[in-house]
Amino acid sequence: MVCGVVGIVLGLANNIEHAGPFFIGFFLFLAIGFRKYQILKGYSYSLIIFSAVTLALYYPSNFVVFNGFKLSNLIIPLIQIIMFGMGSSMSIKDFIGVIKSPKGVGIGVMCQITIMPILGLVLANLSGFPPEIAAGLILIGCSPSGLASNVMSYLANANLALSITITTVSTLLAPFLTPLLMQVLAGAFVEIDMMAMMWGIVKMVIFPIGAGLIFNKVFKNKVKWINEIMPLISMFGIAVIIVIITAAGRDSLLSMGLLLILLVFIHNALGYLLGYWAGRIFRLSERDCRTLSFEVGMQNGGLASGIAKEMGKIATLGLAAGVFGPLMNITGSALASYWHRNVPNNKTSSNLE
Secondary structure, X not given: OHHHHHHHHHHHXXXXXXXXXXXXXXXXXXXXXXXXXXXXXXXXXXXXXXHHHHHHHXXXXXXXXXOOXXXXXXXXXXXXXHHHHHHHOOOHHHHHHHHHOHHHHHHHHHHHOOHHHHHHHHHHHHHOOOHHHHHHHHHHHHOOEOHHHHHHHHHOOOOHHHHHHHHHHHHHHHHHXXXXXXXXXXXXXXXXXXXXXXXXXXXXXXXXXXXXHHHHHHHOOOOOHHHHXXXXXXXXXXXXXHHHHHXXXXXXXXXXXXXXXXXXXXXXXXXXXXXXXXXXXXXXOHHHHHHHHHHHHOXXXXXXXXHHHHOOOOOOOOHHHHHHHHHHHHHHHHHHHHHHOOOOOOOOOOOOO
C-alpha cells in the first residue's frame, strides 16, 4: 500500500517517470500478500505479470538487447518449450475424447474459429490503429486456446476433460486454420505469407507437441517431476514473452495503450459471453457452457506472439497479444472464482468427463 500511494503521489506531482519502482513493488508485494488468502491466491500470477509489464515499460532497453543478443529471439524457443510441456502431459487417450463426445468438441472448435476471429476483424476496423497493430487484434482472435483456459475450467467447476480436448484439437489445427483465417480476415491490413506462417506454426506447435507425446510414451511414470515442473516453466516462459513484447512495443503501447487495452478487454469479454451462450443455444450442460466460455474467450497469446516474431513484426503485430495475455488471466480468474462459488448441477449433455 505504501508503494502504491507513493507511486500515485509521484504521478499526481508530474513525476510519473520516477514512480516506476514503486508501482513495480506495489504489484509484486500485492501478489505475495494474495498468496495468503485462498480466495485471492489465483490472482497472484496475474499481479506478477503486471509487475513485470511495468518493469518493461519503465526500463525497456534492458529487455530488448542483452550484450548484443536480441531478446526477442527467445520467444520462439520459449513457445516450443511450453508446447513440449503440453505434449508431455498428454497421451493418446486424450484424443479418444473427440470420438466419445463429438458434439461438445465440434461446437467448441467451431465457436473458437468463428467468434474470436470475426470479433477481431470488427474491432480492428473500428480501432483506427495503424494496419499492423490493428491486424494484431485479428491475430489473437485467429489463435487457438491455450493452457490457461484449462486451468480456469478446472477452477470454475467446468468440464476439464472437454476443455483439454478442445484446446488440443484447436492447437493441432492451428498450422492450417490460423494462416487461412489471417489471409482472409487480415490480408487487407498486413501482407500474409500463408506457407511461411504455416511452417512457422508447425515448428512452434506440431514438432514440440509430438516430441512431448513421444517423451510421455517412453518415460511415462519414470520422470514424474517433469509434469510438476513444466507448468511453472510455462508460466515463467509466458511472463518473459510478455515482458519482451511490452519492451519492444513500448512507444506504441504508451501512445494508444488505453484504447488498445479497452478493445482487447471487449474482445476477451465478448468471447466469454458468446462462447457461453453458444453452448446454451446448442443445449449443452452448464458445465460444458462454462468450458466453451473459457475456450472461446482465452486465446494462446504466446503462440500469437511467436507468429508475430516469425513475421518480424513483434513490436506491432504482437502488441495486442502482449496485452491480451495478462488481461485474460485477470478476467479469467475473476470469472472462474465467481463460477467456483456457484456449483453447476451434475446433469451433463457431454459424455466427456
